[in-house]
Each structure stands twice: as C-alpha cells, then as structure tokens.
Amino acid sequence: MKTQIVVVGGGAGGLELVRRLGAKLGRDAFDVILIERGQTHIWKPLLHEVAAGSLDANLDEVGYRSHGHRWRYRFFLGSLEAIDREARQVVVAPILDEDGIEIIGRHSIRYDYLILCIGAVSNDFGTPGVREHCLFLDSREQADRFRQKLLNHCLRVSRTMSVDPGANASVDVTIVGGGATGVELAAELFNSASALKHYGLEVFDESRLRVTLVEAGPRILPALPEDLAEAAHKELEALGVRVLVNTAIVEATATGIATRTGEIIPADLKVWAAGVRAPEVLHDISGLETTRNNQLVVRLTLQTTRDDRILAIGDCCSFTPHDADRPVPPRAQAAHQMARTAYRNILALIGERPLETFVYRDHGSLVSLSRYSTVGSLMGNLVGGRLAVEGRIARMVYLSLYRIHLIGVHGWLKGLALILVGHVNRVVRPKLKFH
Structure with missing residues (x-):
C-alpha cells in the first residue's frame, strides 16, 4: 500500500508544498493528494486588484488539475469537514451544485501524514450586521x-x-x-x-x-x-x-x-x-489544540501538539518561536517558509530521521498604493533592524514577491516563463476587467 500524504488547502503554502512533494516522491510508492474547495488558485495578496478590476484573475490563476498532472500529485475537489485521527482519515463534505443538488457525497480519504493549510477568513468579531x-x-x-x-x-x-x-x-x-x-x-x-x-x-x-x-x-x-x-x-x-x-x-x-x-x-x-481568524471547521477539530481564533497550535517542527502525524502551516496555524512571546503573523512569506520546512520534515518522518525546527525569517512588509506609491520596510530581523523603503525601489521589491511566489509554485523554468508572459500581458491586455 502506498504511503498517502494528504494536504488540505491549496493556498500559497499548500500549493508549493504539494509541488515539492510530488516532484520529489512521484507516484510509485507514494500518493500525494491535495484537497481544495476551489478549482483554481490565485495568490491572495492580489485579490484587492481582482476586486478593483485592475487584474484579470483568469490570466493569473493556476488550475489545480493541470498543475497536479505536471507535478505528480492528485487533486480532490472538496472541503474539510472532520478528521478521524484514530482511523487516520479526513472527512470531505458533500459537494453541491448551484441549485443545491449533491454532486459528490460525503466521503473519507485515508492519510499516513496530514498537512493542514486552509488559510484564514475575515474576522467580524461578532459585530452586528x-x-x-x-x-x-x-x-x-x-x-x-x-x-x-x-x-x-x-x-x-x-x-x-x-x-x-x-x-x-x-x-x-x-x-x-x-x-x-x-x-x-x-x-x-x-x-x-x-x-x-x-x-x-x-x-x-x-x-x-x-x-x-x-x-x-x-x-x-x-x-x-x-x-x-x-x-x-x-x-x-x-x-x-x-x-x-x-x-x-x-x-x-x-x-x-x-x-x-x-x-x-x-x-x-x-x-x-x-x-482574520482560522475557519470555524478547525475549532477543536478531532481534539487538536486550537487558539480562540481557531488556529491549530503547532510545535517548533510544525507538528500539531497532540498528533505527530498532523502538521499545520500558514494562516491556520499558531506558531510561536522559542525566543518570542507572540505567534508569527499571518503573512504569505510565513506560509512559503513553512511550506519548505514542512516538506523537509515530511521527508524526515518518512525516513525516520530527526525533524528540523522551523525558523521564521522576517523579510519585512511592503504595501502597494497601486501606481501611486509603495511603502514598506525590508530585511526585518535579518540585519537586526528594518530598512525603510519608498517609491520605485519599494515597488520593484513588491513586484518581486509575486515572482518568488510564481517560482515556488511552478518551479524555475515555468516560473520565469510566466514572469515574462506577465510583462507582455501588462502591455497588450486591457488595463481593467469588466466581465
């Protein structure tokens, strides 16, 4: 029987993780599975541009099925409903069409190792209306x-x-x-x-x-x-x-x-x-330790505190470095860094080798004010302080973050090709999307 590695959530961290696992392990002795409720992926920091119409998501999204075929993992459409830790199974909620008619019923998928990276949702703090x-x-x-x-x-x-x-x-x-x-x-x-x-x-x-x-x-x-x-x-x-x-x-x-x-x-x-807070489905799920914001509490190895075979990365987990008094903030850079550590630790678990400790490296924060300005701070704790940047330099670094994401998701060859295509699209495609 193949060793089954199940990743729930195809966001920035999850998609990079299944790419790495699929490319490394293949399909002979291992079965890498991605469970995601959407058909396609788009980098979450770009959603404000999609909302304003200045980005055509159809040109920037990643289809999970074609991506899975390229990187040798299997894609299952669906949402996490529960985890049966004793049977080592994830329960996938029924899939309904736009008329409420069931397409695929509730079902379970076996796992040997499970990585949860289902992101976060907006927190309304109970505000009426x-x-x-x-x-x-x-x-x-x-x-x-x-x-x-x-x-x-x-x-x-x-x-x-x-x-x-x-x-x-x-x-x-x-x-x-x-x-x-x-x-x-x-x-x-x-x-x-x-x-x-x-x-x-x-x-x-x-x-x-x-x-x-x-x-x-x-x-x-x-x-x-x-x-x-x-x-x-x-x-x-x-x-x-x-x-x-x-x-x-x-x-x-x-x-x-x-x-x-x-x-x-x-x-x-x-x-x-x-x-933001983690989705409600994680609230005390299967007896795992969670915070009041539904985040899964993880150890330094990104394993959940109550189950060594279950890991969590990205916005849905609460990770506090040993030398810090507060958890790592929910950022795309944290999800990418966690994906790399989770990848190495899954391989270590399979090979029965010691696991490595996740070390968060704060590269700073950048905020784009569209074409008008970009402000932020770079380096973070890499140099023991922050370097304030504004203007064109900040804009160039901001754009490079998405390019790094493309390479992480697609690998160097296709990632660089997509960066080139993106430059062409900015010239030839309409500046606004109306449909």
Missing part, C-alpha cells in the same frame, strides 16, 4: 462579486450624470480595517476609477468615487514603522480617501456603517478587512 451587509476579500469569488457590484454602481452614477450633468451622484465605498488589504484596496479603487472614462463611462472619473477607510487602532498599517504608516496615510488623503483612525464600528446596515461615536457613514459598498 457585518455578515449580512459587508463584502469580504477572502476568495476569488468574493473579489469577483465586489468588482461586479462596483461596476454596477459606477454605471448607475455614469447614467445619472449623462441625464443630469449637475447631479451630485457618487459611489460611496467604506472599507473597515487599516491593514494592508484595506489600504491597498482603497488606493487601487482610485486607480481603476481614473481609467473608467476610457472604457465607455465618459462622464465618470475618480471625483465620483468616495472612499472611507476606517481603523479602530491609533494608526493605519500597524505592521509598518510609524513614519511609513504616516506617509501612506497622507498619500491616501491626497488621493481623496477619508481616513478615520481610533474609530470602532458597532454595526453594519444595508445603507452604511455605524461608529461608536454615533456617526453613520453612508456606503453603497461595505468591505470588511479588519482582521
């Missing part, structure tokens, strides 16, 4: 939904202005959360709005877009040094974004957002990007 009235950017489908709603509102305003040029019509967008996702989306919206007049909405421009960014903390971008966060704050305000800090949200309604101070911020579109 958020689930019902706000949009999220956790997946490609959610980003597509936002883009279509945004376009509909822009078309409505454009039509109103065509009929009545003096009308005070606008598209009001409120973004809750001053982290990287919220800040990048706010800037990208203005980039898209400025280009709409070239695509049939002649009377619409960025002056008809009103964006409010709301942050509960004392400043936006808390992961960056204060001077860089302040620079980003000023850049957003120069674009026309209304930035509110020290402003807590108490309720979301169909027409706006209510703050603790009593202000009602009217909004046609409301985006919640105020924090």
